[in-house]
Amino acid sequence: MTPVLEVRGVRLRRGARDVLRDVTLSVGAGDVVAIMGLSGSGKTTVLRVVAGLEPFEAGEIRIGDATCGSGQGRRDAGHRAVGQVGMVFQFHHLFEHLSAIDNVCLAPVHVQGVSRAVATATASRLLEDLGVGHRAAALPRELSGGEAQRVAIARALALDPPLLLLDEPTASLDPARRGEFGSTLRNLAATGRALLVTSHDDDFVRDWATAVVILADGEVVEQGDPRDILTNPRHEATRALLRSATPTLPRWPS
Amino acid sequence: MKVTTAMNATRSASLLAGLTMVALAAIAVPHVSLRASQPSFFLWGGDAEGGAPFVEADPHQPDRVVGLDVEIAELVAHALGRSPRFVQITFTSLDQSAARGDFDLGLSGIEDTPARRAAVAATVPYYEFREVLTVRDADRDRFRSFADLNGHRVATLGGTIAYELLLAAERDHGIVAVSYDDDVHPYGDLANGRVDAVLLDNVLADRSMRKVRGLYTNHEGVAVGHYIGVLRPTETVLRDQVNQILREAMRDGRLEAILRRWNVWNDDQPPLFARVLADAPVGATAIPETTPISTLDMTRRYLPSLATASLVTLVLSCLSMALAVVSGAGIAIGRVYGGAVTRLLLTAYVEVMRGTPILLQLFVIYYGLAAVVRLPAFVAALIGLGLNYAAYESEIYRGALEAVSRGQLEAARVLGLSDRQTLRLVRAPQAFRLALAPMTNDFVAMLKDSSLVSVLTVMELTKQTQIFATNLGSWVIPGVLCAALYLMMSLPLAHLARRLEAAWQAPTAS
Numbered sequence: 001m002t003p004v005l006e007v008r009g010v011r012l013r014r015g016a017r018d019v020l021r022d023v024t025l026s027v028g029a030g031d032v033v034a035i036m037g038l039s040g041s042g043k044t045t046v047l048r049v050v051a052g053l054e055p056f057e058a059g060e061i062r063i064g065d066a067t068c069g070s071g072q073g074r075r076d077a078g079h080r081a082v083g084q085v086g087m088v089f090q091f092h093h094l095f096e097h098l099s100a101i102d103n104v105c106l107a108p109v110h111v112q113g114v115s116r117a118v119a120t121a122t123a124s125r126l127l128e129d130l131g132v133g134h135r136a137a138a139l140p141r142e143l144s145g146g147e148a149q150r151v152a153i154a155r156a157l158a159l160d161p162p163l164l165l166l167d168e169p170t171a172s173l174d175p176a177r178r179g180e181f182g183s184t185l186r187n188l189a190a191t192g193r194a195l196l197v198t199s200h201d202d203d204f205v206r207d208w209a210t211a212v213v214i215l216a217d218g219e220v221v222e223q224g225d226p227r228d229i230l231t232n233p234r235h236e237a238t239r240a241l242l243r244s245a246t247p248t249l250p251r252w253p254s
Numbered sequence: 255m256k257v258t259t260a261m262n263a264t265r266s267a268s269l270l271a272g273l274t275m276v277a278l279a280a281i282a283v284p285h286v287s288l289r290a291s292q293p294s295f296f297l298w299g300g301d302a303e304g305g306a307p308f309v310e311a312d313p314h315q316p317d318r319v320v321g322l323d324v325e326i327a328e329l330v331a332h333a334l335g336r337s338p339r340f341v342q343i344t345f346t347s348l349d350q351s352a353a354r355g356d357f358d359l360g361l362s363g364i365e366d367t368p369a370r371r372a373a374v375a376a377t378v379p380y381y382e383f384r385e386v387l388t389v390r391d392a393d394r395d396r397f398r399s400f401a402d403l404n405g406h407r408v409a410t411l412g413g414t415i416a417y418e419l420l421l422a423a424e425r426d427h428g429i430v431a432v433s434y435d436d437d438v439h440p441y442g443d444l445a446n447g448r449v450d451a452v453l454l455d456n457v458l459a460d461r462s463m464r465k466v467r468g469l470y471t472n473h474e475g476v477a478v479g480h481y482i483g484v485l486r487p488t489e490t491v492l493r494d495q496v497n498q499i500l501r502e503a504m505r506d507g508r509l510e511a512i513l514r515r516w517n518v519w520n521d522d523q524p525p526l527f528a529r530v531l532a533d534a535p536v537g538a539t540a541i542p543e544t545t546p547i548s549t550l551d552m553t554r555r556y557l558p559s560l561a562t563a564s565l566v567t568l569v570l571s572c573l574s575m576a577l578a579v580v581s582g583a584g585i586a587i588g589r590v591y592g593g594a595v596t597r598l599l600l601t602a603y604v605e606v607m608r609g610t611p612i613l614l615q616l617f618v619i620y621y622g623l624a625a626v627v628r629l630p631a632f633v634a635a636l637i638g639l640g641l642n643y644a645a646y647e648s649e650i651y652r653g654a655l656e657a658v659s660r661g662q663l664e665a666a667r668v669l670g671l672s673d674r675q676t677l678r679l680v681r682a683p684q685a686f687r688l689a690l691a692p693m694t695n696d697f698v699a700m701l702k703d704s705s706l707v708s709v710l711t712v713m714e715l716t717k718q719t720q721i722f723a724t725n726l727g728s729w730v731i732p733g734v735l736c737a738a739l740y741l742m743m744s745l746p747l748a749h750l751a752r753r754l755e756a757a758w759q760a761p762t763a764s
Contacts, residue, residue: 051668052667052668053664053667053668083670085668086668087665087668089661089664089665091661093659093661093662093664093665094665095662095665095666095680095684096662096684097680097683097684097687097758106666106669106671106679107669107670107671110671110675110679111669111670111671111675155665155669156668158669159669159670
């Protein structure tokens with residue numbers, strides 16, 4: 001079975017700095033792939049390139065049947081991904097002037113041309129499934145961090161994309177909620193979606209990801225089974241990452 | 255009667271002028287004390303802006319004034335053994351300045367009216383004029399009286415006897431009275447067809463006939479009036495002295511010589527002189543109502559026109575603001591999304607509109623374009639205000655559009671919205687909320703700036719107030735009424751804006 005997402009040899013420079021160097025990774029249907037790395041290693045940039053928000057210099061990105069080469073403008077890149085990629089930003093970026101359910105309905109109604117009634121019904125079910133059905137009428141500023149994240153996931157899923165990108169989804173959750181969230185991700189993957197997630201949290205990745213990619217200075221230094229890699233790190237960058245990820249706050253026993 | 259040039263139209267913002275006078279009081283005080291200690295000066299006031307042939311800047315030496323009133327003032331000063339000194343006073347403020355004692359004598363083609371006589375001390379008349387109708391040559395046999403002009407637009411200088419006559423003719427003969435802020439443009443607009451007749455005194459009509467071709471003045475005259483000098487109401491002794499000097503000059507031919515020198519002498523003057531010298535009544539004044547009426551009555555009479563003028567102000571401001579909002583949004587979008595050339599052109603537009611006076615823009619649109627397209631005054635005012643404010647609105651919207659965070663736009667892009675959809679569905683709605691407060695501010699400013707369009711003969715609230723105040727001879731009641739009317743328009747607006755803002759901020763039911 002061909003993977004949903006294939007990133008091959010992607011290079012991106014900003015000024016004199018290499019942000020991504022020959023990044024290659026793939027995510028198959030049902031996979032939850034986590035990208036880990038220190039701040040500035042390029043995790044978020046990988047998601048942005050895949051989502052079509054950043055142009056890149058060299059390499060190739062294939063999502064489903066659509067392939068995007070380097071050199072394509074930002075605009076083309078964005079449109080290539082329509083309906084193929086859903087993205088959940090670290091700070092959610094929910095449309096501030098729209099209620100939760102209107103955030104979810106926007107793309108189905110205006111991009112796919114779905115009738116408002118159908119879109120609303122679908123959106124309600126999505127919000128319900130994600131446990132925020134009761135917040136449908138709330139504006140983004142009235143939502144808690146966790147609620148906003150679930151609404152953002154519902155919005156990203158509204159076009160039913162085969163690939164879902166989540167940038168630092170655990171950052172806005174307290175530890176007690178992470179398990180719950182992890183199982184939500186697993187459920188999404190179980191329906192045949194491919195998930196690509198950036199994270200700082202090695203415990204979360206060990207428990208819930210099907211694969212991990214370690215990124216250092218824009219380069220993939222290690223990838224494979226998270227239990228294996230995060231338990232027996234081979235690369236110095238991975239060891240540095242695990243040291244820095246050691247929690248500074250005591251964890252309450254659950 | 256006296257004259258203002260077109261470019262002097264700033265004076266139309268005369269509430270400001272009224273307030274300025276209060277501020278000027280402090281400056282004027284030293285004048286008074288100066289006079290007390292140095293009685294050798296004879297201060298006389300007039301308006302030299304476009305004031306030919308009464309008072310105007312000497313073309314050869316612009317810091318000097320010349321004119322028939324200048325010579326009469328010199329004559330009076332010398333007879334009193336004092337040397338004349340000219341004080342520039344805005345024409346519409348002459349009465350109030352006289353009442354305050356800013357000068358000894360005001361001379362500037364000032365009409366004799368009952369209201370004026372009630373407010374200041376007036377000299378004997380020194381010139382008799384006729385209010386005459388001027389029409390286009392082709393209409394000389396068609397339009398011979400007000401009755402012939404039923405349904406036609408007749409122009410004059412606002413706040414004058416001629417304007418009162420036109421208002422009376424509006425009631426009696428169905429003409430349409432049009433008020434100008436100066437006495438030059440009525441003739442220009444007559445020639446190009448914006449109005450069908452002009453009623454002004456023979457002195458001004460003759461002067462304009464020499465400049466504008468293709469016009470005909472019917473010298474029979476609709477009414478008769480007189481020019482007088484004005485003094486502080488308490489200066490009755492000085493007034494009697496001035497009257498004595500004027501009578502002397504009538505008797506010995508010096509006044510005639512002055513009037514002849516300025517080409518305004520005619521057969522109407524000897525009978526006037528004879529009546530003045532005989533201390534006989536000088537004949538009917540031109541004003542339709544000769545009985546002085548009380549302040550309360552006059553206020554009551556002006557209320558309907560003030561209400562109409564408020565409506566004009568409100569409708570004009572709303573329409574202009576609508577134009578400004580639509581054009582401003584277009585400009586802002588062009589500047590944010592457009593190519594280099596579009597951006598350059600729009601930036602140039604904004605800088606030109608913001609960097610030049612709105613009065614100049616109004617004149618260019620109304621008079622400057624008259625050769626190409628003859629816009630009705632209201633339309634020209636609407637376009638002028640709207641296009642000027644569009645520049646300011648566009649800057650607000652541009653700032654607001656750029657204040658919408660990049661994350662919002664990226665979220666829209668990842669969902670597959672086009673740039674146009676992102677603007678319509680995400681960016682513009684959020685920007686509008688940011689722009690609301692400054693927009694309200696501009697709307698209130700527009701209500702007040704709309705007073706400037708009186709220079710295009712649009713009778714809005716400030717202009718109507720000015721006419722009211724001129725006829726009443728006081729700014730107190732007109733000023734308070736006018737301020738109250740403006741506030742009645744602006745306060746609900748501010749309230750509405752606050753409610754809208756609150757509605758967007760309040761949590762919705764969850």
